[in-house]
Amino acid sequence: MTKGSETNRSLLITGLIIAMLFAALDGTIVGTAMPRIVGELGGLSVMAWLTTAYMLSSTTVVPIAGKLADLLGRRAIYVTGLIVFMLASALCGMSQSMTQLIWYRTLQGIGGGIMMPMAMIIIGDLFTGKQRAKWQGVFGAIYGLASVIGPQVGGWIVDSLNWRWVFYINLPVGLLAVIFIALGLKSVRSTGPIRFDYIGMITMIIGVVPLLLALTFGGKQYAWGSWQVLGMIGVSLVSLVAFVYIESRADEPILPMRLFKSRTFSIINGIGFLMSVGMFGAIMFVPLFMQGIVGISASASGTVMTPMMVTMIVASVLGGQIVQKVGVRLQMSVGMIIMASGFLLLGNLNIDTSKLTASIYMMVIGFGIGLVMPILTLALQESFPKSELGVVTSSSQFFRQIGGTFGMTVLGAVMNYRSDLELTNKLVPVLQQLPAQAGGFAEQMIAKIHTDPQGLYSMLLNPESLAQLPGAIVGQIVPILKFSLVDSLHSVFRIGLVFVVLGAVLTPFLGCIQLSDRKKEEKPAE
Numbered sequence: 301m302t303k304g305s306e307t308n309r310s311l312l313i314t315g316l317i318i319a320m321l322f323a324a325l326d327g328t329i330v331g332t333a334m335p336r337i338v339g340e341l342g343g344l345s346v347m348a349w350l351t352t353a354y355m356l357s358s359t360t361v362v363p364i365a366g367k368l369a370d371l372l373g374r375r376a377i378y379v380t381g382l383i384v385f386m387l388a389s390a391l392c393g394m395s396q397s398m399t400q401l402i403w404y405r406t407l408q409g410i411g412g413g414i415m416m417p418m419a420m421i422i423i424g425d426l427f428t429g430k431q432r433a434k435w436q437g438v439f440g441a442i443y444g445l446a447s448v449i450g451p452q453v454g455g456w457i458v459d460s461l462n463w464r465w466v467f468y469i470n471l472p473v474g475l476l477a478v479i480f481i482a483l484g485l486k487s488v489r490s491t492g493p494i495r496f497d498y499i500g501m502i503t504m505i506i507g508v509v510p511l512l513l514a515l516t517f518g519g520k521q522y523a524w525g526s527w528q529v530l531g532m533i534g535v536s537l538v539s540l541v542a543f544v545y546i547e548s549r550a551d552e553p554i555l556p557m558r559l560f561k562s563r564t565f566s567i568i569n570g571i572g573f574l575m576s577v578g579m580f581g582a583i584m585f586v587p588l589f590m591q592g593i594v595g596i597s598a599s600a601s602g603t604v605m606t607p608m609m610v611t612m613i614v615a616s617v618l619g620g621q622i623v624q625k626v627g628v629r630l631q632m633s634v635g636m637i638i639m640a641s642g643f644l645l646l647g648n649l650n651i652d653t654s655k656l657t658a659s660i661y662m663m664v665i666g667f668g669i670g671l672v673m674p675i676l677t678l679a680l681q682e683s684f685p686k687s688e689l690g691v692v693t694s695s696s697q698f699f700r701q702i703g704g705t706f707g708m709t710v711l712g713a714v715m716n717y718r719s720d721l722e723l724t725n726k727l728v729p730v731l732q733q734l735p736a737q738a739g740g741f742a743e744q745m746i747a748k749i750h751t752d753p754q755g756l757y758s759m760l761l762n763p764e765s766l767a768q769l770p771g772a773i774v775g776q777i778v779p780i781l782k783f784s785l786v787d788s789l790h791s792v793f794r795i796g797l798v799f800v801v802l803g804a805v806l807t808p809f810l811g812c813i814q815l816s817d818r819k820k821e822e823k824p825a826e
Contacts, residue, residue, distance in 0.1 A: 308484045309426060315480025316419045317442060319382060322473045323415050324443045326389075326408075328450025329457065329466050336463040343398025352516055353402050357409030358416065359701045360508045364501055365414040366421065366694020367554045370687060371494050374422050375485040381414025382478050389470035417694035422485065424681040424689045430624045430815045433678055437620020440674040444613040448606055500546050500554045507539035512702075515709040519716060555695065556688075564683040564813070565692065567806050569699040571632065572676045574803035576703030577710065578643060578796040579669055584708060585715070585792050586646070590658060592757050592785050593651055607659045608666035615670025628679045628813040632672055636804035639668030643797035647790050651782055676700075679813050707799070711792050718791040719753035722784035730776055745777075757785050 330350065338344050369377045388408035395401035423435050457465050510532035522528045547553040559565045583605065590596050615635075623631050642665030649658065680692045728749065731742040748756055 308486070310484070311480045312422070312426070312484025315477045315484055316422060316439075318473060318480065319378075319415060319477040320419050320439060320442050321446055322470055322477070323385065323412055324446030325450045325453060326412070326470065328447055329454035329469075332451050332454030333458050333463040333466045336458050337401070338398075340463070341395065341398045341401065346398055346402065349402045350398075350405050352513075353406040354409035354412065355516075355701075355705070356509055356512050357406045358413035359512060359698065359705070360505050361410050361413035362416055362698045362701065363504065363555050363691070363694050366417050366690040366692075367497070367552070369418060369421055369690035369694075371496070371552060374418065374425065374690075375482065377414060378418040378422070378485070379478055379482055381411050381418065382474055382481070383411075384408075385411030385415060386471055386474040386478075387411075389467040389474070393464040393467035417690070417697045420677045420681075420697075421690050421693045424677075424693060425686070428815075432681065433623045433675065433815060434620040436674040436678050437616045437618070440616035440620075440670065441613040444609045444616060444670070448609045448613075495551045497547075497550045497552050497554050500543060500550055503539050503543040503546055504554055507536050507543050508702075509536075510539075511536035512705055515705050518709060519713050524713075555691065559684075559688075559692065559695070562683070563809065564811060565680065565695070567810055568676055568679050569695060571636070571672070571803045571806050572696055572700045573703035573706075574799045574806070575636065575639065575669070575672060576700045577707030578639065578800040578803075579665070580704040580707040580711075584711065585789055586658060586662060588757070589649055589653075589785070589789055590655060593649075593782055594653065594655055594658070596655060605662065608662035608669075611663040611666035612670040612673075615667045616674050619671045620674060623675055623678070624815045628675055628682075628815075629807060629810045632675060632679075632810065633804065633807040635668045635671030636800060636807055637668070638671065639665055640797060640800045640804055642666075642668060643793055643800055646793040647797065649789065649793075650786060673700075678815075679810070682813050682815060707796070711796060714795050715788055715792050716753055718788040719757075719784060720749060722787050723749045723753055723756065723780075726784055727777060727780045730780060757781060 334347060334350065337350070338347055365377060365381065385408055388404050388411055391404040392401055392408060395404060419439055420436060423432055423439065427435055454466060457463075457469065514529050514532040514536065518524050518529045544557060547555055548557045587605065619631060619635070626634075642661055645661040645664060649661070677693055677696045680696055681689060684692045728746055731745050734742050745756070
């Protein structure tokens with residue numbers, strides 16, 4: 301390798317690290333700023349759309365970005381994604397209403413969705429299989445690090461400057477990343493005619509967006525049997541069927557259907573999907589347990605997640621070092637088994653569980669995730685030619701994101717169903733025996749059990765609301781709420797365990813994936 305090419309590679313890797321770090325930080329930083337944003341712009345009722353809009357657009361654009369990277373070259377697509385993300389960040393910072401901010405977050409999600417798979421695609425271009433394992437472990441660690449420091453960085457920015465700087469900070473950092481990536485990444489244009497699969501793009505968007513909306517709002521804003529949810533699911537199914545038909549005949553399909561004939565492609569994306577279902581279950585519900593049962597503050601419950609992220613970082617780096625010695629299949633199997641063990645431990649959480657114990661359980665899950673997540677992409681890249689590196693890499697990200705959304709929906713539904721059952725059996729008889737003067741309170745509680753059972757647990761998180769009730773009533777209902785919450789969470793963690801075990805069951809069916817000593821087709825990175 302010449303001195304010039306080595307310099308270009310150093311510039312490129314620096315740019316990739318900067319871009320991944322600030323893109324990963326964005327999600328956690330924005331979450332920290334939410335209360336200040338709502339305080340200034342209002343719109344509490346639509347606050348959830350700040351996250352939902354970003355998730356919808358970023359998830360949908362991921363497979364499109366991967367395919368365009370194969371057709372048009374990495375530099376053009378990556379730099380475009382960075383510029384879109386920066387432009388949207390500037391617009392977010394200038395927002396004068398919640399509606400504006402939601403639309404700009406949607407645009408920001410498009411830029412983020414383009415950026416998400418690109419770092420791993422370019423790593424696939426630059427390095428041999430054995431080198432790639434180490435680098436993908438490093439990049440996995442960077443993502444975990446962003447999850448750990450994001451809330452602290454966000455809190456500092458909001459307290460020291462203004463919530464708008466949560467978005468403005470992306471501009472100088474993003475510009476630096478653009479410069480490094482543009483200088484370090486060679487531009488390789490296709491010499492033949494380029495055929496864009498426009499119909500495939502449209503049908504995929506129409507198929508994915510309503511599905512994500514249905515999974516997000518089903519059982520919350522709308523009942524699962526409502527015409528809104530059923531209509532979205534119907535539109536999604538029709539569009540996805542059309543997408544499969546179109547992709548099987550397109551010259552340059554966004555997601556070639558023949559890839560699913562590959563055992564490696566189908567099994568790895570299946571493992572990624574199932575792992576994400578379980579992973580998001582743990583992330584969602586452990587803080588609820590710590591606040592509602594152990595009784596610690598919201599900020600302190602967030603620190604329970606930090607050990608999980610730390611062990612995930614350690615395992616990502618370690619896994620990148622040892623995968624070439626132990627093999628992809630064995631490491632993936634061990635990682636999924638460790639993750640399943642963590643969920644088994646979570647199923648033993650009880651009213652007397654300490655913060656330390658919960659943190660240890662989360663560390664077990666984090667270590668399993670760290671061993672598996674980076675090598676999902678690695679295994680796919682090793683199994684396909686360079687001409688399909690973009691589409692197979694982005695598919696891994698896409699199926700993990702869909703799995704996360706599906707997991708939050710399914711496990712949230714399990715939580716609601718189990719809570720309704722537990723509270724109906726345990727709390728309703730107690731409420732019905734309250735004195736006549738408490739009849740109005742009892743009726744409200746019973747109605748909420750059947751409409752929003754999780755909402756009752758907010759009483760455990762808000763000591764002020766409990767202080768307004770007579771001591772005798774508090775003494776009767778709080779223990780029931782706590783035991784019901786514990787039992788409901790046990791059901792959630794057991795269902796999460798089922799998905800993780802299914803993922804572990806898939807791992808032995810992977811073929812023997814050898815890490816190569818050569819770059820893909822020995823061609824320079826695009």
